[in-house]
Amino acid sequence: MIQKIETILVDVPTIRPHKLSVATMNAQTLVLVRVVCSDGHVGWGEGTTIGGLNYGEESPESIKVNIDTYIAPLLIGMQASEIGKAMAKIRKTIQGNRFAKCAIETALLDAQGKRLGVPVSELLGGRVRPSVPVAWTLASGDTAKDIAEAEKMISDRRHNIFKLKIGLKSVDEDVAHVLAIKRALGDAISVRVDVNQAWNELQAIEGIARLEDGGVDLIEQPVEASHTDAMARLTKRFSVAVMADESLHGPQDGMEIARKSAANVFAVKIAQSGGLFPAKQLATVGELTGIALYGGTMLEGGVGTAASAQLFSTFHELAYGTELFGPLLLTEEVLSTPLIYKDFHLYVPTRPGLGVDLDIDRINYLKRAQGHADQIEEIAS
Numbered sequence: 001m002i003q004k005i006e007t008i009l010v011d012v013p014t015i016r017p018h019k020l021s022v023a024t025m026n027a028q029t030l031v032l033v034r035v036v037c038s039d040g041h042v043g044w045g046e047g048t049t050i051g052g053l054n055y056g057e058e059s060p061e062s063i064k065v066n067i068d069t070y071i072a073p074l075l076i077g078m079q080a081s082e083i084g085k086a087m088a089k090i091r092k093t094i095q096g097n098r099f100a101k102c103a104i105e106t107a108l109l110d111a112q113g114k115r116l117g118v119p120v121s122e123l124l125g126g127r128v129r130p131s132v133p134v135a136w137t138l139a140s141g142d143t144a145k146d147i148a149e150a151e152k153m154i155s156d157r158r159h160n161i162f163k164l165k166i167g168l169k170s171v172d173e174d175v176a177h178v179l180a181i182k183r184a185l186g187d188a189i190s191v192r193v194d195v196n197q198a199w200n201e202l203q204a205i206e207g208i209a210r211l212e213d214g215g216v217d218l219i220e221q222p223v224e225a226s227h228t229d230a231m232a233r234l235t236k237r238f239s240v241a242v243m244a245d246e247s248l249h250g251p252q253d254g255m256e257i258a259r260k261s262a263a264n265v266f267a268v269k270i271a272q273s274g275g276l277f278p279a280k281q282l283a284t285v286g287e288l289t290g291i292a293l294y295g296g297t298m299l300e301g302g303v304g305t306a307a308s309a310q311l312f313s314t315f316h317e318l319a320y321g322t323e324l325f326g327p328l329l330l331t332e333e334v335l336s337t338p339l340i341y342k343d344f345h346l347y348v349p350t351r352p353g354l355g356v357d358l359d360i361d362r363i364n365y366l367k368r369a370q371g372h373a374d375q376i377e378e379i380a381s
């Protein structure tokens with residue numbers, strides 16, 4: 001039985017300012033969810049977003065309050081092992097709130113995996129790879145710093161795929177910045193851009209033509225999420241791959257984009273999709289319609305990143321790799337044993353559930369004061 005559901009906001013500074021066209025992040029707020037079951041199992045989930053309300057329509061605070069007020073009361077007393085039933089009830093009763101739903105579904109799957117003694121990947125169809133390639137995002141706002149950062153990552157064998165955040169400056173300045181980095185890193189290194197919806201269609205035509213010429217190999221969400229017709233025209237016009245990100249809020253959006261041929265690649269994100277199962281459905285739409293897959297992130301900490309990795313390890317096709325580097329952007333680790341990044345890959349945890357343990361003392365220390373002094377009790381499982 002589901003006995004108790006707690007939500008915890010954890011504010012963690014980033015290792016450097018992370019500049020996106022929609023926000024500059026100096027810290028990340030992790031929304032952790034802890035589901036306690038009467039059989040002694042505890043499941044953890046995460047519903048983290050980027051830049052408060054700058055990126056999506058859920059904020060860390062709304063995720064917390066909506067779980068506490070509306071979602072948790074629906075679940076208390078239900079069978080913890082009946083995840084399909086629990087999520088069907090939530091999806092029928094609660095509109096929107098995809099991040100909150102994802103956090104809950106993740107926690108239920110973590111507990112279920114522990115109960116059955118299998119990693120979450122095995123509850124999602126079964127892993128087909130032990131590790132996933134991981135890109136790093138260069139977003140310091142400074143070309144020379146970005147090059148130095150990338151060179152260090154390459155020599156440490158941590159990342160050899162780089163995504164550059166652009167869209168804040170003029171097209172000219174952004175193109176010059178990207179091409180300087182591409183030239184410095186050379187042909188063997190993949191350089192991609194994420195415009196985070198900042199361009200109009202004409203700017204996109206101008207920018208993409210020059211980036212394509214310069215050897216950039218992926219253009220992420222160049223125009224507004226709702227402008228799928230423009231995305232279709234850009235996809236048709238250029239041979240460089242165009243990826244949909246903010247325009248994907250689950251499998252239905254994937255169907256529309258596939259019908260309109262409005263992307264070559266899907267950025268699959270568990271939170272944007274509303275959970276691991278809808279994200280898996282989105283990936284299936286891609287697989288069935290010949291759209292390549294990329295494992296996206298909302299810069300989650302260790303819990304959301306492990307959950308994403310569990311899912312992405314089940315994708316038969318993952319042509320563009322992943323960007324599951326969230327924990328590496330943060331100054332504090334919430335896991336007692338950090339995830340393993342080596343040889344340009346993240347190794348997917350193999351222990352039951354998400355395969356991670358939380359550092360309860362650190363979470364108690366970092367958690368945002370919530371007007372009471374409750375401490376999370378340590379429950380080993």
Ligand code: MUC
Binds near residue numbers: 194245296297
């Ligand atoms: C996004 O739009 O893809 C992922 C990596 C990063 O730096 O920002 C995110 C969000």
Ligand code: MG
Binds near residue numbers: 194196221245246
């Ligand atoms: Mg993106």
